[in-house]
Amino acid sequence: MKTDEQIKELVRQKYSEIALQDKSTNETSCCGSGGCSTEVYNIMNDDYTNLEGYNADADLGLGCGLPTQFAMFKTGDTVIDLGSGAGNDCFIARAEVGETGKVIGIDFTEAMINKARDNAEKLGFNNVEFRQGDIENMPVTANAANVIVSNCVLNLVPNKNNVFKEIYRVLKPGGHFSISDVVLVGDLPDKLKDAAEMYAGCVSGAIQKDSYMELIQSNGFINFQIQKQKPINIPDDILANYLSPVEIKAFRSGETGIFSISVFAEKPAQESCCKPGTGCC
Numbered sequence: 001m002k003t004d005e006q007i008k009e010l011v012r013q014k015y016s017e018i019a020l021q022d023k024s025t026n027e028t029s030c031c032g033s034g035g036c037s038t039e040v041y042n043i044m045n046d047d048y049t050n051l052e053g054y055n056a057d058a059d060l061g062l063g064c065g066l067p068t069q070f071a072m073f074k075t076g077d078t079v080i081d082l083g084s085g086a087g088n089d090c091f092i093a094r095a096e097v098g099e100t101g102k103v104i105g106i107d108f109t110e111a112m113i114n115k116a117r118d119n120a121e122k123l124g125f126n127n128v129e130f131r132q133g134d135i136e137n138m139p140v141t142a143n144a145a146n147v148i149v150s151n152c153v154l155n156l157v158p159n160k161n162n163v164f165k166e167i168y169r170v171l172k173p174g175g176h177f178s179i180s181d182v183v184l185v186g187d188l189p190d191k192l193k194d195a196a197e198m199y200a201g202c203v204s205g206a207i208q209k210d211s212y213m214e215l216i217q218s219n220g221f222i223n224f225q226i227q228k229q230k231p232i233n234i235p236d237d238i239l240a241n242y243l244s245p246v247e248i249k250a251f252r253s254g255e256t257g258i259f260s261i262s263v264f265a266e267k268p269a270q271e272s273c274c275k276p277g278t279g280c281c
Contacts, residue, residue, distance in 0.1 A: 004158035007205075008134075011156050012109055018060065019086065019111035048088060053095025058088040058119045064152035064260040065180025068092045070227040072176070076100040077146040080170060082135045082163070082179075083107055083153030087116035087128070093149065094128050104145075105130040106138055136162040140170050148177040152260075155182040155206040164219040174269035177221075178262060182232065183209040186256035191242045203234070203258060216265050224265035232258040 048054050051068065068089050073079065073096035081089045084105025094103045107113050107130065116130045133139035135150075136159055148167050157163050167177055184206050192203065216224045239248050 007158045008108070015085075015109045016111040018062065019109065019115050048092070051092050051095075053092040055088060055091045055119060055123065057122070058086040058091055058116065060086050060088070062152060063089075063180060064182055064232070065228060065230075065262045067149040067151050067178040067180045067262055068096070070262055070264060071096075071147050071149050071178040073097050073101075073147055078102045078144060079104070079147045079149065080138075080140060080145045081105045082138075082148065082150035082167075083156070084116055084130060085112050087119045087130065089149055089151055090116070090128050090130075091119070091123065091125070093147075094125060099127060101127060103128045104140065106133050106135055106140070108132060108134050136166060138166050138170055142169050143172045144170050146172055146175050148175070148179075150177075150179045150181070152180060152182060154179065155203075158205075160207065160212070161215055161219070164215050164221075168219050168221065168267055171267040173267060176223075176264060176266040178227065178264050180228075180260060180262045181212070182206040183212050183259050183261055184256065185209055185259065186254065188256060188258075189243060189247060189251055191247070192239075195242050203232075206258065209259065209261065212261075213263075216263065220268070221265035222268055224263065226261050227264050228260075228262040230260050232260055234258070 048059055048063075048066065049056075051066070062085055071079075071093070073093060075096075075098045077097045078101065079090075079093040079097055081093065081103065084090050084107045087105055090103045090105040094101070097103065105116055105128070107116070110132060113130050113132045120128045120130065131139045135153070136157060148171060154160050154163055171177065182203060185208070188203070213224065213226075236248055239251065243251060
């Protein structure tokens with residue numbers, strides 16, 4: 001069993017490599033993790049190309065949804081993107097919040113930060129910045145953001161509860177998040193759980209859908225809802241790297257489901273001392 005720090009280092013190394021890959025390679029693998037499928041279609045990624053602010057150089061094909069589509073940005077908002085990669089979601093958010101808004105991308109992979117900063121410089125944006133840091137301990141002050149978005153990132157984090165605590169801290173009262181992520185219904189086969197590549201590929205690090213929603217509620221968020229859900233189908237030629245033909249058949253016929261969900265929730269406009277975890281009531 002790997003420690004949290006070992007898992008983070010695995011992800012950091014893998015996504016440093018992904019930063020140098022082209023989009024077509026990333027799209028035909030699980031979140032860019034390798035184990036490329038011979039079937040050329042997107043396993044997880046949704047189509048961004050028609051969204052205002054889309055930048056092809058910043059699109060590495062790593063997402064599992066379109067959180068910016070549901071984020072309800074307003075002109076002048078401060079937006080934070082968790083796991084900002086090469087900056088695609090940040091640039092789309094910037095198109096929504098305008099020149100009076102501010103967008104901050106956070107990523108703990110130096111190669112991704114460098115790529116995102118290069119893209120922002122090419123576009124001439126002075127209200128988009130990228131900070132290297134761990135989203136379990138964000139390099140941002142409390143009550144800073146109107147909106148937080150994230151696309152297929154929390155499943156890579158060992159301690160998801162810490163991330164939701166940080167999201168709550170960093171959001172302004174009345175602020176909200178829109179997050180796309182990977183969740184499970186039922187248990188993955190042990191060989192998939194134990195595969196490092198499948199962790200970096202956003203699958204084996206996913207938790208149960210019910211547990212995911214419970215984390216949101218237990219951290220004090222309100223009005224939470226699933227905005228979109230879609231099944232994720234891992235092609236047989238990727239599964240064959242980890243499972244035998246018999247195991248693949250059993251996996252396909254079982255009750256396990258892997259889903260991409262986009263989730264919305266709000267931080268209360270007026271915080272109560274009875275927020276879960278405060279211990280004051």
